[in-house]
Amino acid sequence: MGIICIDADDFHEGNHKLPVLEKLHRNTGMLFTLFVIPGLCSSSFISEVKKIPWIDLVPHGWLHPTSRECEKWTYLKSKTYLECMDFMGLTKGFRAPGWQISSGMYQALLKHGYWVSDQHYNDDRRPPLLKVYHHRDEHHFHIGHTGGFNQNEIEIHLERLMDLKGDFRFIKDIV
Numbered sequence: 001m002g003i004i005c006i007d008a009d010d011f012h013e014g015n016h017k018l019p020v021l022e023k024l025h026r027n028t029g030m031l032f033t034l035f036v037i038p039g040l041c042s043s044s045f046i047s048e049v050k051k052i053p054w055i056d057l058v059p060h061g062w063l064h065p066t067s068r069e070c071e072k073w074t075y076l077k078s079k080t081y082l083e084c085m086d087f088m089g090l091t092k093g094f095r096a097p098g099w100q101i102s103s104g105m106y107q108a109l110l111k112h113g114y115w116v117s118d119q120h121y122n123d124d125r126r127p128p129l130l131k132v133y134h135h136r137d138e139h140h141f142h143i144g145h146t147g148g149f150n151q152n153e154i155e156i157h158l159e160r161l162m163d164l165k166g167d168f169r170f171i172k173d174i175v
């Protein structure tokens, strides 16, 4: 069976669909790399979700007000942000809202030992030493409809996912 990494964006305390994810996990053994909006979560919510062995939380912006939140972040702002993420104990990876990532963020990720989930169109601007997980559309989802209707909202695909078989892994374990 091939390796499958299921990932979903925009997870936060007010938008988590945990019952749906649990149902999927129970039936398939699926693991979820969830790109979380940390500024929209309480610390108690984060610590409860971190106890779930089939979920891995990875930072996805701070408040994600738009898909361009991190587009122009300086190195200093990015570094301060990553220090805060370290403090929260999230996985040392990052996906920018809307894939809009600055050069300052790339440098900060590299310096702080983070990997990035990124698109191939950024291959030329990304520091060569920065570990990358290239976006794969097939197993990429959203939790809810934060930035407008998401065709890949995970619950819409529930039936198909319930039948999915594979060697499920977290992104952090293959990057």
Ligand SMILES: [Zn+2]
Pocket: 009, 010, 060, 064, 097, 098
């Ligand atoms: Zn997002």
